[in-house]
Structures are given as C-alpha cells and as structure tokens.
Amino acid sequence: MKELMLGNEAVARGAYEAGVTVATAYPGTPSTEITETISRYKEIYCEWAPNEKVALEVAAGAAIGGARVLCTMKHVGLNVAADPLFTLSYTGINGGLVIVVADDPGMHSSQNEQDTRYYALAAKIPLLEPADAQECRDYILTAFSLSEEFDCPVLVRLTTRVAHTRGVVIVGERKTAPLWDYVKNFSKYVMLPGMARQRREIVEQRMARLAEAANTYSLANMYVDQHADTPGDTLADTHTQTQTDLQLNRVEAGNGKTAVITSGIAYQYAREVFGEVSYLKLGMVHPLPERLVVDFAQGREELYVIEEGDPFLETQLKALGIRVTGKKLFPATGELLPGVLRERIFGANTKEEKEEAKAGAQVEAIPTRPPVLCPGCPHRGVFYVLKKLGLTVLGDIGCYTLGALPPTGAMDACICMGASIGMLHGMEKARGPEFAGKAVAVIGDSTFIHSGITGLTDLVYNKGRGTVIILDNNTTGMTGHQNHPGTGFDLRGEPTNRLDLVQVAKAVGVRRVKVVDPFALTELEKAVKEEVQAEDPSVIIARRPCVLLDRSKTRVLVRVDEEKCTFCRRCLAIGCPAVAVSRTAGEKKGRIVINETLCTGCMLCVQLCPFGAIERVER
Amino acid sequence: MGAQIKDELTKKRWPGPEDVYNIILAGVGGQGILFAARVLGTAALMKGYDVKVSEVHGMAQRGGSVVSYVRFGRKVYAPVVEKGRCDLLVAFEELEGLRWLDHLCTGGRVILNRQRIDPMPVISGKAEYPKEIPAIIRRRAGSVELVDALTIAGECGSLRTVNTVLLGLTARFLPVEEEIWLETLAEVAPARMLDVNRQAFIRGYRYTQPSGQA
Numbered sequence: 001m002k003e004l005m006l007g008n009e010a011v012a013r014g015a016y017e018a019g020v021t022v023a024t025a026y027p028g029t030p031s032t033e034i035t036e037t038i039s040r041y042k043e044i045y046c047e048w049a050p051n052e053k054v055a056l057e058v059a060a061g062a063a064i065g066g067a068r069v070l071c072t073m074k075h076v077g078l079n080v081a082a083d084p085l086f087t088l089s090y091t092g093i094n095g096g097l098v099i100v101v102a103d104d105p106g107m108h109s110s111q112n113e114q115d116t117r118y119y120a121l122a123a124k125i126p127l128l129e130p131a132d133a134q135e136c137r138d139y140i141l142t143a144f145s146l147s148e149e150f151d152c153p154v155l156v157r158l159t160t161r162v163a164h165t166r167g168v169v170i171v172g173e174r175k176t177a178p179l180w181d182y183v184k185n186f187s188k189y190v191m192l193p194g195m196a197r198q199r200r201e202i203v204e205q206r207m208a209r210l211a212e213a214a215n216t217y218s219l220a221n222m223y224v225d226q227h228a229d230t231p232g233d234t235l236a237d238t239h240t241q242t243q244t245d246l247q248l249n250r251v252e253a254g255n256g257k258t259a260v261i262t263s264g265i266a267y268q269y270a271r272e273v274f275g276e277v278s279y280l281k282l283g284m285v286h287p288l289p290e291r292l293v294v295d296f297a298q299g300r301e302e303l304y305v306i307e308e309g310d311p312f313l314e315t316q317l318k319a320l321g322i323r324v325t326g327k328k329l330f331p332a333t334g335e336l337l338p339g340v341l342r343e344r345i346f347g348a349n350t351k352e353e354k355e356e357a358k359a360g361a362q363v364e365a366i367p368t369r370p371p372v373l374c375p376g377c378p379h380r381g382v383f384y385v386l387k388k389l390g391l392t393v394l395g396d397i398g399c400y401t402l403g404a405l406p407p408t409g410a411m412d413a414c415i416c417m418g419a420s421i422g423m424l425h426g427m428e429k430a431r432g433p434e435f436a437g438k439a440v441a442v443i444g445d446s447t448f449i450h451s452g453i454t455g456l457t458d459l460v461y462n463k464g465r466g467t468v469i470i471l472d473n474n475t476t477g478m479t480g481h482q483n484h485p486g487t488g489f490d491l492r493g494e495p496t497n498r499l500d501l502v503q504v505a506k507a508v509g510v511r512r513v514k515v516v517d518p519f520a521l522t523e524l525e526k527a528v529k530e531e532v533q534a535e536d537p538s539v540i541i542a543r544r545p546c547v548l549l550d551r552s553k554t555r556v557l558v559r560v561d562e563e564k565c566t567f568c569r570r571c572l573a574i575g576c577p578a579v580a581v582s583r584t585a586g587e588k589k590g591r592i593v594i595n596e597t598l599c600t601g602c603m604l605c606v607q608l609c610p611f612g613a614i615e616r617v618e619r
Numbered sequence: 620m621g622a623q624i625k626d627e628l629t630k631k632r633w634p635g636p637e638d639v640y641n642i643i644l645a646g647v648g649g650q651g652i653l654f655a656a657r658v659l660g661t662a663a664l665m666k667g668y669d670v671k672v673s674e675v676h677g678m679a680q681r682g683g684s685v686v687s688y689v690r691f692g693r694k695v696y697a698p699v700v701e702k703g704r705c706d707l708l709v710a711f712e713e714l715e716g717l718r719w720l721d722h723l724c725t726g727g728r729v730i731l732n733r734q735r736i737d738p739m740p741v742i743s744g745k746a747e748y749p750k751e752i753p754a755i756i757r758r759r760a761g762s763v764e765l766v767d768a769l770t771i772a773g774e775c776g777s778l779r780t781v782n783t784v785l786l787g788l789t790a791r792f793l794p795v796e797e798e799i800w801l802e803t804l805a806e807v808a809p810a811r812m813l814d815v816n817r818q819a820f821i822r823g824y825r826y827t828q829p830s831g832q833a
Binding site: 002004006029030032033108109132161164165166167168265268269271272337338339342365366367368369370371372373374399402407478480572575577579580581583590 | 661
C-alpha cells in the first residue's frame, strides 16, 4: 500500500514493522513526530523521558532485556545522551537498538548545526542516512537487522528536510520480533576496566567486519540470507519480502565522466542539479565502504562529494588518496540546497537571472515576519518585568527564548537545555555575590525537569544566592505541546504520577520558593525584586498554562478608549501582536488599536496603561 | 503524463527534470497551510504521481512565515522549490505572496488571497505594510487570481476553511479530477469538519474573479 508520509512518520512505521516493542524519546524539532506517531501503535510501549540521556538508558535496558527498541532525539539531544552511547558501543545490545537522531542544517529551530555523523565515528557504531520517506521506513528495518547481527546500537541520521518532508511510502505488515532471552553476562555488560579492555578489542573487530560488509552493494540481502534459517512468522520473512532489492550503498551509473559521491538529502539535491551523471549513494555513511569508493572513483575526470554540513565523507575520501572536489567549492554552513549547488557549479547569474534580479529590485522593502510569543502567552509578562528591572537574564531553550527579541529584549545568554541556572551561578562566582542581586535565570518547566534540577542543586550546594524563575506553562510548548513529568500526564495523555516543582525546589535545599501568576504584573514585579535582593537562593514559579492549551475559555477582551489614549505607546512594550499601531496615510501620531481576533483577554496591556484607556469588555 | 502537465500549465526555462510541477504555499502560522499541502500531495499521489511535500515545524510556526513546497511529477528528487522555478504560487496572505514572488518562474501563476495579516514590525509601527501588492505581483506573474477567501470561508460557515477555499481554487489549475480531490478531502479532513470543507472546496473550485477587480 502506498501512503504519503512524513519522514518521521515513516521512521515510526519502520519501527512498527520491525517489531519494536519499546520506544523512548525526549521531544525536539525536527524529531518529535516520530514518537507521536509511535504512540498511535498500541503494540509499542512508548514514553517521553525527562531527557535524552534517560531516554537512551531506558532504551539500553530494554534492548539488553531482549526487546527491539527505538530511541529518538534531535541532534543536540545526542550530546546529552552521549555518555550512555559511547559505552553501549562496548557492551553491545541483545535485542536490536536503533537511535534516530534528527539534525537541523540551516538551524530552522535549533541553536547549532552540529553533524551527528561524527558521533558514529567517535562512538564506533554504524550510521545510516535515509534520503526520503521510503528510505526512512526501509533503513529502520535494515538498522534493526544490523544492530542484532553486529551486536551494537545503530544510529540513523535524519535532517530537517528528510524528517519534515512527506513522500510516497510503500508500507508492509508488522512482524513480531522475538524477545531474546536475557542471560546474565557480567563480562559483557559490567564495564569495569578489566572487562572494558576486552570489549574495546571487540569494538574494533566489529567495525572492521562492518566496513567489509559495507563494500557489497546490497548489504541487506546478506542479512536476508543469514536470517533465512529463523523459523516461523518472524523478521526474516519481512526482510525477504520487502528488502531484497534494497541496496544501502548503491551505484547509479550515468552519462559522461562526471561522478558524485553523496548521501542523505544531499543526494536529492545533487540529482536535481547534476541530472544523469554517475552517483555513489551511500546509505551507510559510517563505516565508509572503502573498496567500493575506491573502485567508483577510478578513472573519473570530475569527482564531486556532495554532503550537507561538515566534510565528513570528504576527509575520509582524501585520506584514501581519492582526488575529489567538496568543501572547496560547496559551503559547509547552512543547507546545501539545489540553488546553492547550482550557483557554485554553474556560476551565479545567467542573463535572464540578472534581468530578474533587476525586476526584483523594484519591489519595495518587504517587512520581516519574525516569530513572536503568541497573544496571551504567559511568558510575556515575565520578560516585561525583567526588562523593566534591568536585570541580567540567563535564558534557556524553549518558546520563551523569543523573550530575547525586541521589544522585551530581556535575555543575555542562551546556550543549551538547562544551562541558565549553572550560568547564573557561574556569573555570580565570577562577579561577586552582589551580582546575584542584578540577575536571574529563566527556564521553562519541561527544560527545568530535563536538566535544570542538577544546576539548581549545584547553586544551592555551592552557596550561590541566585534567583531562578521557572516559567511553568504545564507543557513542552515549542515542540508542539508534549506532556512531561510536571504535567501529571504521560505520552498517551493518561494520568500518571506528577512531579511537584515546589517540592523539588525545596528538596534540593531552596527555602525561598514562591508561586506567582505571570499575568499579575504588580505581584510578579514585587516577587522578583524581593527574591533577587534576598541573600539565600530562591525559586519563583511563574505558573499559568500555555495559552494555546486553553484558548477556548476566553470570555473577555479589551478595547481602547480613544478619548483617553494619549498614544504614549507604553502598551507596546510587551510586544503583543494584538496591540497595534494604526495610522491613516499622512497621519503622524497614530492610534493604538486592539486586534479583537487575536486578543485573548490576558489583561497585560490594561495593567500597563497609565491613563486607563484600555478597558475590559465582555465578548 | 508529466509532459502534459507542462503543456497545460507553463513552460519552464531551465534544464533538468522537465516533468515536475512546483507549487509553493505561503502564508502565516495558523492559516492551515499544512492541511492544504497534505491534500494537494495526497491527491497527486492518488492520481499516480511521485510527490514530495515539505513542511515547517517548531520555531517557524510561532506567528512567523510558513511555507510549504509541493512538487509532483514522474519522479521528484528535492523537496524544495528553487528561486525562479515555482509554477504556481498560492499566497494565503498578501505580504507572504510578495515575499515568495522571486520564486515564481517566468509566466508563472499566482493565486492571491486578499488577506492582510500584519507582521510584528508593522504592528509596532516600525515598518509599513507594502502597498498595492496585487499590482506588483501582476507585473511579475503570467496570471493572477485574486480571491477573498476569508469572506467565502465565512459564507461556508467557518472562517477556518480559508485554506480549503484556496485549495479548491488551486485544484482547478492542476491535472487531477474533481472526484479525486473530493475523495482526498474526505480522507484527510476530520470527519466533523468534512461538510463545511467540501463546501469551501467547491466554492474555491468554481470561483471566478469578478471583472474589473484591482
């Protein structure tokens, strides 16, 4: 059956068909929809873990326990999960373990552009890279075969354009994977130095076998044969039926003497631009099939390596003595889109394009449309207050990072998940205790549970006096409203044990814990002033659900009384999309108007107006 | 079949896979672009084409510009539409239509929804919303369909069907039969919204511009 599926949905489908019974993840764009899709398959136990490290540890336990397991995260999440990853490479698995990591070239929704392929190299495990939705489904099946055959976790790398592109997918049926026996094996799973030294050798042998296997064009076929003696309605059948023509590393012979070595989405871009030349498309990017690439490169007049991001393949190709054009011509930064490739190969401007550029120049400046905090967002008031008080704000990862943009502009730094608290503490230690009176850390509820608790523990333990504001909107907002331990609901929306943020703060030793409503600006400001001045560490929980979760409850909105409005523009300081300046042509001053279709009745602007010109009305 | 699409629609001026049709849906988060793109893609698949539909998630959705590329034909490689190669630009909002105009191919078609959603720099009075966008677009495009999809959606009973009205109008210019569209709509739209969506689609599909419009 053919379906139009997102790459992420196809990954989930592949895992389903592969007989996965356990799936773990922490949400992160562009990987989130994998686990959301998995949650619709009732046969699979799935969970949002508090962070990626825990997700991978749960996955490791489940795999060593004998099940087939999928673990998913975004690229920066793998930094968090790197600790278990590197040693899992030593212990190996039992049931198959596939870790899907979604990179974000071009940083559509990320703080960096790191390239997951280096993790495969460093952790000494194989990495597959699908180029479209069909391959997402197919490669997951292959990855599980590889994982069990070579007794190691397998990485599958997606990029945004693969994860978030719908494509045609031929799907198959789910086959039950065996729950392999769990047998205690101290020397394999307990990584004391003596055992780890033995496993270290096995890792090298495994990679050598994998590199050799990668040379054959149709790697998957090999596993079909090896699994063929498995009796019954198991995966062997699946593979025979669906994977006989799947070639992980394939040569597409074309015209002329130009040839391209490529993988992943870059393959699609290259096909678009180079047309019918010869391609070596690598599905297994690590380990590199050395014999295959050397053979392919032989006698080529022009050989390009087209890869998005860093020169991962290029460096290895050059180490093999292959003369190839790569990053000398193509950029390592941003997305390697077809337009970029075309420009680098064929030159920038044809005559036609120059004319069009001229025509385009006649169009007046087009205003940007930057992302903004939603109307009625509970974070808005917090950033207004922080700016008003002139505090240094150590920020964190989430929707609220948008508080850094004008007009609120109340954020000094944002590095990674959970960093705000440690950075606040570090700044205080560098600049002295009085600095804590001029600074706060701001972190969302999901982010705090992800990796803020250890930072807060450190701040208390090492006698910091900093103030941490937890923006508790009762969800993981930016990634599309996933539950987390603080919401009291699990991935499938079932009620579960709820983590209490107040109790957590108290348990790590914070005595000053306050809960405030971020829409009550006066109390919020008072609380922040008090707590930054306090000599002890403190936590302020600004608690109000994400406006997108309970929009329907709004019964009121506000209007501007034109008689009273002096156009002082104080209400614009919160940067609310519902509070607008209206000017008729030639008019200098302008008026403030409330966009009633956007207004949620949060009353922030009402509190800001010194003239009482913004009034509450019933809807 | 692919070559027919080209004949029916517009000639391309570049070498490469000739029989891929490129659509850009551009608008603002919350306008239902992903739904429209999904229906377009699914209908093209039902017709037997290879299809790719790119989506935008995460940070870009927080009130920012949203764009979706829909490409279909005999064989589709890249999921993105390059500058100057878009056959059909469906602008859900005027400013976004202007923003993506440089992606239109020579002689390409634009469907322009006469809706204006101010971006933050305009809301705060720091920038002006460009004037006479339809006229600018006319200068560049081979043909322009102007439509007030918001009003039509309201007449259909839900302002949220703006996307389906525009989808209907878009569908009219594509080599896929009406039955396939309606079948696809029934498959993709939530059941409780199907009737209003079907009505909105048909209103878009049968829409003709009043003569003399700007």
